[in-house]
Amino acid sequence: MKKTRTALLGFAIAVTGLLSFKTVQPISIKGKVIPAWYAINAWAISKTDTLYTTVTNGSFEFPNAEPGVYKIIIEARSPYRHMEKDNIVVKEGQPADIGEISLQKWD
Numbered sequence: 186m187k188k189t190r191t192a193l194l195g196f197a198i199a200v201t202g203l204l205s206f207k208t209v210q211p212i213s214i215k216g217k218v219i220p221a222w223y224a225i226n227a228w229a230i231s232k233t234d235t236l237y238t239t240v241t242n243g244s245f246e247f248p249n250a251e252p253g254v255y256k257i258i259i260e261a262r263s264p265y266r267h268m269e270k271d272n273i274v275v276k277e278g279q280p281a282d283i284g285e286i287s288l289q290k291w292d
Contacts, residue, residue: 212275215246216283218259223288226260252277261288
């Protein structure tokens with residue numbers, strides 16, 4: 186009887202330990218930039234993190250973002266200016282597609 190209780194207690198502790206660890210799913214932030222050729226790099230900036238990636242064929246993606254609120258900055262070639270998009274909310278387990286960012290020419 187004592188061996189059965191000890192075995193059940195050990196099993197319960199092992200199951201509790203295994204279930205207490207939460208796997209973190211990587212979250213991505215992605216979007217597009219037009220006109221594509223003029224976009225160079227993209228940054229995603231939050232209070233706790235700064236991510237960087239290149240823009241390829243007008244598309245960018247930050248594959249390992251943490252949940253939070255981000256500002257996206259697109260670096261552009263002349264005659265276009267850098268663009269920002271604020272308040273991008275990234276929620277745990279949900280990829281964020283911010284859609285299309287249109288570059289604007291300098292005045």
